[in-house]
Amino acid sequence: MEALLPKVRPVPAASERNAADVTALVVAHASVNAEYRHLVLHAPDPAPRAVAGQFFHLECPQTDRDKPFLRRPMSVYKADPRAGQVEFLYKVAGVGTRGLATLACGHTLRMLGPLGIGFSLARDWRGIVVLARGVGLATLAPLAEMAAARGIGVSAVLSARGPAQLMSVARFTQIGARVDTVFDSDGSSAPDNVEAIMRRLVDGGRADAFFTCGSNRLMLLLQRLGRELSVPGQVAMEQQMACGLGMCFCCVRNFKVANAVISRRVCWEGPVFDLDEALSW
Amino acid sequence: MEALLPKVRPVPAASERNAADVTALVVAHASVNAEYRHLVLHAPDPAPRAVAGQFFHLECPQTDRDKPFLRRPMSVYKADPRAGQVEFLYKVAGVGTRGLATLACGHTLRMLGPLGIGFSLARDWRGIVVLARGVGLATLAPLAEMAAARGIGVSAVLSARGPAQLMSVARFTQIGARVDTVFDSDGSSAPDNVEAIMRRLVDGGRADAFFTCGSNRLMLLLQRLGRELSVPGQVAMEQQMACGLGMCFCCVRNFKVANAVISRRVCWEGPVFDLDEALSW
Amino acid sequence: MVDLRVKIGALSLANPVMPASGTFADGLAQIVPFERLGALVAKTVTAELRSGNPTPRVAEVEQGMLNSIGIPSKGVAHFIATTLPFYRRFKSPLVVSISAPSADAFADLAAQFNLPGIAAIEANISCPNIEEGGKAFAMSPRATDAVVARLRAVTGMPLWVKLTPNTSDVASVARAAANAGADALVVANTILAMSIDIETFKPRLGNIVGGLSGPAVKPIVVRMTYQCAKAVDIPVIGCGGISSAEDAIEYMLAGASAVQVGTATFLRPQAMLDVIEGIAAFCARKGIAKVSALTGAVGDADMAIDALEAVP
Amino acid sequence: MVDLRVKIGALSLANPVMPASGTFADGLAQIVPFERLGALVAKTVTAELRSGNPTPRVAEVEQGMLNSIGIPSKGVAHFIATTLPFYRRFKSPLVVSISAPSADAFADLAAQFNLPGIAAIEANISCPNIEEGGKAFAMSPRATDAVVARLRAVTGMPLWVKLTPNTSDVASVARAAANAGADALVVANTILAMSIDIETFKPRLGNIVGGLSGPAVKPIVVRMTYQCAKAVDIPVIGCGGISSAEDAIEYMLAGASAVQVGTATFLRPQAMLDVIEGIAAFCARKGIAKVSALTGAVGDADMAIDALEAVP
């Protein structure tokens, strides 16, 4: 059954992967809102061949105030092999991202990638539902485009604190996605309402699979619905990383497979995992 | 005997000193030759009240390549209380001075000082002889001005690898100093010749005291001559420093006092010491 | 207003910040009003004259420095005649750090400091013990017990014992010191280290090896502070790589009742003042009325531990 | 051309640079041609399945990182079936790192690696010894002697013993390992450390404490390498904070015959290649024909020591 492919998909060996540590050039870098920044880089191969759900490990600049020691993982927000570009959408959260935020056009950035396993789309799917919040948008926006390119319809439910925090809506509407927005500010992001929207999308035949990222609460909601309504799903997860290459075992998360709890490396076996196997974090 | 004042002078207590850690503004910064740079700072009180032989402890900027951890000591090359300026002449030697060399006009620099004990001039001296090489020039140039201001004649013997390495000659000639230059390139800096010049200056009644800095070899020469010809002297010494404030005892050097070898802190009991007591380094 | 006072046994300090021994002297009075410090800690003094180690005595490394000063000292008589009167001018309590090569010599020295104007004795037992082939007392619980018991017998002063990080089991040493009668522990001295100039092939220190201090040691000594604070009931004073209020707070959360600042003062002479102000500001922001509430407040009890279980 | 070859006992390496155990895996093959490394060192394997420690397992500190991975392992059978065949594809010698909770268990495990395609066994004896209340073997000379002697009895393979820096007297531990039959020492594993988030009051590691690695530990471990190399006649492999050719050279001058690179690979995946090239360039510039001439070449014999002598 191709719809179940994520579950049985073998983890690709190192020889089937193609990461490289490249020096990329900043070509645009701007604030999206008070917290998020959008970074566009010109990067040599293989970086622009990243697929939705994959990530890069970024060497964040040191500043007088901040001395990030480790690299920081960032999902690819857009990758364009023809233009030779890679984009990120990130939240200024701490030491590393504050350093990143100081990059100006013309500066360079070392980045390792593409890393990890991206989203999978089964050939027989006709519609997918994407539920995103916060940073999750950065990860799911390119998935919507990938789906559209394969003729799969996309319904996106985008959750945010308020309209000012909403991002990337155009990325979804441009590919013809049906977009629902829900907010904390007007109460529409409450679980009951999100669940109702999801059920309507499933009832409307739009949900051959669920995709989510960015919120533990939404992940659990979608997992419960997926089990009840027999909709498969994928979730992109985060974890603190050191190497990004499967070497250090820092980035593990727990998954429930059959009756056992197993740990998997987010950077190597993920960051995209089967929704049904994911455990709360 | 005032001429012997450096020997018996008590080391001033902390309460008689006036160092502060100030933020100074770079107003000029240029190369003097291939190795040396001249840095001019606008600095708040008490920095511009530094006297010849005193030094500052500079917080050298970190760069991508260099991360100086400790501060670096630098002699005051010129201090002008009315203009509120302090100047340094320094050699780009390693981690710290490479960092320093990146300062541009408008940048700021933390500096602690004035530190240490400067040169002393006895009231009854009529002429002093200054023997300088390399970095020693930076330390001795303001001494010449201090002497001239007190009506003491200055004879300067400036030693360098070649004419291209000679610096600050104008600082000496402007105050009417008699300047001899000696070079490695033409052999005139050889000990015998320097000694001959010195003896002539003493014979000519120009040497009530010797002053030197920057070369162990020249220091020993002057010490020997001073003992033979009963000319007192002062030497400004260097040593690696951590605190600059007499706290860490990193910066000690050995001195011979009566028949004992004692250690003194260059930053606190010095950097200017009695020439006769100094030991080779 | 945040209450910054802390108690180290019977001794009350106006705030938890004081200098580390050997990184503080009269010269700093130009920059720092000594009255504002929680305590004054003098450089370690020995009974006899000592010259210290050959130069160079300092080398910088990444985020830290090596020193091999080697406790130069003008001896106890000079200290009592000169250093003591100087520090007595300030109202902050004075802690006298002492060192000696045997337990008996330690006791002889400590006995000479039963003097007014001294608030506590800090026994720097990280120094070589000639009775154990030059191994520092604080490297072994047995030698620590021996020297602290002798010290306790001769002094009624608050007795602080400064441990070395160069030991396998700092908690056992801490317990030995506490059981032998220490009133507080200082954790810790410098970590033995080395640096070589690859251009000249020479060690960067005249003494070949020296003590590492500064930010590089902080995570190691925070761990030791945590272990010691769990091991004993007496106060622990944290010392190692503290250069900001954040660092000091981390030590306090790990179990320290107060902190000592060393190397940071070399880089920023007013560092201790910044630490005091920063702690007050932090407590105010967090709604913490007394800084002493930070001591040992690390949230280690209710850690959310994943139920990891491996399968092939 | 500089001769980069070094010998670790009977084993010849094409160059002195190899990864540190636990910081290396197949994933790096995308970036680094494994044939160019002096050796390949696999992640420590245990006999049984182990899950490792709770998350977060990593925290960054100044010039270093803390990890509390805890040796997750899929067990020896999986290693032999899967990991071994993978590494055997490369011509660089393979070093298998092993760990066990008792001397007997160590020996049982080592005996299973008397297999073709393995160049050496690295015994990671920095792990807890259940027979000593969980203290690491390498914290004491006695426990080290016991485990190394047992290992020596069951394996004819080159036996490398990896020491812990968390000990009072690393030279004695080194001597114990050498006397019990180790062919080489790896100096050292990580230094036990801790970091607390002052906003949340939580330890930054799920396991509360973890191992410090990276540039911050270099001066400490260079010192240990120097002490161990002076103490034993077998080769010492330096490991701790090496991220450049300069660092590697410093370790070799201190006495290391080869070096392992760990954390630096996380920051710059091609770090080992840069170290190899940098060592070759350094030797060429200095006119050093064989890199092995660097080993122990520190100029510590003729140090100009000042005749310091104190007077009041």
Ligand SMILES: Cc1cc2nc3c(=O)[nH]c(=O)nc-3n(C[C@H](O)[C@H](O)[C@H](O)COP(=O)(O)OP(=O)(O)OC[C@H]3O[C@@H](n4cnc5c(N)ncnc54)[C@H](O)[C@@H]3O)c2cc1C
């Ligand atoms: C595969 C992957 C893809 C990601 N993609 C994006 C993205 O596209 N845009 C974006 O804004 N962020 C993304 N993140 C999260 C991003 O890596 C972290 O926000 C960033 O590392 C924080 O670094 P910092 O130094 O700014 O903050 P820090 O000071 O390191 O930490 C700030 C807070 O973030 C937490 N944190 C730190 N690192 C991580 C991490 N790796 N994962 C989760 N939490 C972390 C810390 O515990 C702390 O609470 C992704 C993470 C992963 C693992």
Ligand SMILES: Cc1cc2nc3c(=O)[nH]c(=O)nc-3n(C[C@H](O)[C@H](O)[C@H](O)COP(=O)(O)OP(=O)(O)OC[C@H]3O[C@@H](n4cnc5c(N)ncnc54)[C@H](O)[C@@H]3O)c2cc1C
């Ligand atoms: C009181 C005093 C006044 C000084 N005045 C001047 C001055 O006016 N102009 C000037 O160019 N230099 C002066 N120096 C020397 C200057 O401090 C050093 O050149 C500088 O610290 C080197 O730092 P770096 O990081 O660039 O080099 P590093 O990488 O630290 O060292 C380069 C070389 O210089 C040696 N060195 C480092 N620090 C010192 C030091 N404090 N004293 C002596 N040698 C050192 C090192 O051992 C090494 O061989 C003075 C030193 C002292 C103690």
Ligand SMILES: Cc1cc2nc3c(=O)[nH]c(=O)nc-3n(C[C@H](O)[C@H](O)[C@H](O)COP(=O)(O)O)c2cc1C
């Ligand atoms: C230059 C220097 C001299 C020191 N002298 C002493 C000393 O005399 N007695 C002592 O107990 N500790 C001494 N120490 C250790 C410090 O008191 C302190 O324990 C150590 O430096 C760690 O703290 P820090 O990282 O804040 O510097 C000295 C440290 C330095 C750097």
Ligand SMILES: Cc1cc2nc3c(=O)[nH]c(=O)nc-3n(C[C@H](O)[C@H](O)[C@H](O)COP(=O)(O)O)c2cc1C
């Ligand atoms: C994430 C991580 C995992 C490690 N796992 C192991 C291990 O499994 N076995 C081992 O002997 N050492 C392990 N180490 C220690 C390293 O091999 C090395 O001794 C230490 O990191 C010091 O070197 P470095 O500073 O170059 O990283 C690990 C270190 C790190 C950072």
Ligand code: FES
């Ligand atoms: S980050 Fe190292 S294994 Fe995932």
Ligand code: FES
């Ligand atoms: S530099 Fe600290 S005493 Fe002189």
